[in-house]
Amino acid sequence: MLPVMISTMTLFMLIGIPVAIAIGLASLIGISGFTSLPMVLFPQQAFVALDKFPLAAIPFFILAGNLMAAGGISRRLVELVECCVHSIRGGILLTCVFTALIFGAVSGSSVATTLAIGAVLIPAMVKRGYPIGFAAALQATSAELSVLIPPSIPMIIYGLSANVSVGDLFLAGIGPGILVAVALSVFVLIYTRYKGFVEVRAEKRPPFFPALKGASLALLMPIIVLGGIYGGVFTPTEASVIAVGYSLAVSLIYRELSMSQFGEVIRKSAISSAIVMFIISMAGVFSFVLTRAGVPAAIGAWIVETFTSPISFLIAVNIFLFIMGMFVETSASIVVLGPILAPVAVHYGIDPIHFGMVMIFNLAMGMITPPLGVNLFAACAVANIGIEKMIPYLVPLVGVIIFCLGLVTFIPSISLFLVR
Incomplete structure (x- = not known):
């Protein structure tokens, strides 16, 4: 059953069918061809997969990120960070890394961050002389x-799939997020000097205090959101x-969000949210069919018999998840694989919060x-270039991320020191 469903899903994706529809079609084949379950379970389980209150956080965080981009919040964050690192050669590169870190502390979406921050910073980096x-x-x-920094x-999706605390996962993400930000910053400063990139420095440092005043409301946002969660004032949802x-209040204060822009923000957020929710619903059906067929238990037993130590298990999981992430959307992978792999990790004595960070990171x-x-x-859409121009520069950057993944995998305290 599993080989047929996986191969069918892969074939559909290879011929250009969207991931969510490919997963849904594979689930239909699994129900009709390998079980005696009634087909009415397909829409029922699709609804059950979405009938979880914490999932309501997804469209709201997407909307918050889009409001930040349209309301001038992201631009003010860029200006403030650039003031702080202006005196450093390669400061615009550090601005890119740390603005993404701050923006991610509210949006929770890497694509939203790429579009919102990239529209400002990619032209700025090119203007400074970088390819x-x-x-x-x-x-x-x-x-x-x-994705690594909370929220x-x-x-959120892993917490629901593996039945672990979303709040603890948020705490666990702070260490890996800071690790990656620091590693990327050190690498780009060394790499640009090694490659001989000549930076065209700005003649005058932007005034710090006006930039701080302009971004002060934006900086309060992650403090309010994360402080409220960890302080027990409100839930992640x-x-x-x-x-x-x-975000809406600050955008109105900045007076950069018109009614026409607001309508476009709502439209973009609704489309993005619908795509994510559709993927989750189809992945939920896929996971249900596999669970009813006993596939997770069989895979768990095989893993326990094959890998005799936590280290060998983590190495194998890292390789598998890295390959899976190249072909299957993150949300779908977590919904399908989280309930299968998390219990096996617990069997090996691996903390489910730590394993969640390894899985999400991969x-x-x-x-x-x-x-x-x-x-x-x-990023290609923002820069108006083909992906082939990015590949030579992307390879070493991915190498830095893989190095950080190795540290997070085998040094659990990076993820767990705040949780404990």
């Missing part, structure tokens, strides 16, 4: 921080609504690796 392919590759890679949409309300790399690479295509 457009390098600028686009760095922006796409930095945007992955939005993160994949963390309620925090998403707070984020939307605050699958998030699929956003910056072809052929799926949604961040790459978003």
Whole structure:
């Protein structure tokens, strides 16, 4: 059953059928060809997969990110960070990394970060003398921080799929997120000197205090959202609504959000949310069919027999998830694989929160690796270039991310020190 469903899903995706529809068709084949279950279970399970209150946070965080982009919040964050690192050669590159980190602390979406921050920073990096392919590759890679730093949409999905605390996952993401930001910053400063890139420095440092004043309301946003969650004031789902309300209020204060722009923000957010929810619903049906057939238990038993230690298990899972992330959308992979792999990780004595970070980290790399690479295509759209111009610069950046993944995988305290 499993080989047929996997091969069918893969074939559908290879011929250009969208991921969600490919998963849904494979689920239909599984129900009709390998079980005696009535077909009415297909729409029922699709609804059950979405009938979870924490999932309401996803459309609200997407809307908050789009409001930040349209309301001038992201631009003010860029200006403030650039003031802080202006005196450093390569400061515009550090601005790219750390603005993505701050923006990700509210939006939770790497694609939204790529589009919102990239529209400002990719032209700025090119203007400073950096190749457009390098600028686009760095922006796409930095945007992955939005998945690692809380609040993160994949963390919410994993928490529901593996039945672990979303709040603890948010805490666990802070360490890996900061690690990646620091590693990327150190690497780009060394790499640009090694490659001999000549930066055209800005003649005058932008005034710091006006930039701080302009971005002060924007900086309060992640403090309110994350502080409220960890302080027990509201849940992650309620925090998403707070984020939307605050983004809208700040956008109105900045007076950069017109009614026509607001309508476009709502339209874009609705489309993005519908795509994510459709993927989750189809992946939920897929997971239900496999569970009813006993596939997760069989895979778990095989893994336990094959890999005799936690280290060998983690190495195998890292390789498998990295390949999976290159071809299957992150949300779908988490919904299908989370309930299968998380219990096996617990069997090996691996903390489910730590394993969740390893899983999310791995699958998030699929956003910056072809052929799926949604961040790459978003950066290409902003920079108006083909993906082939990004590849030479992308390879070493992916290497940095893989190095950080190894540290997160085998040093659990990076993820768990705040949780504990």
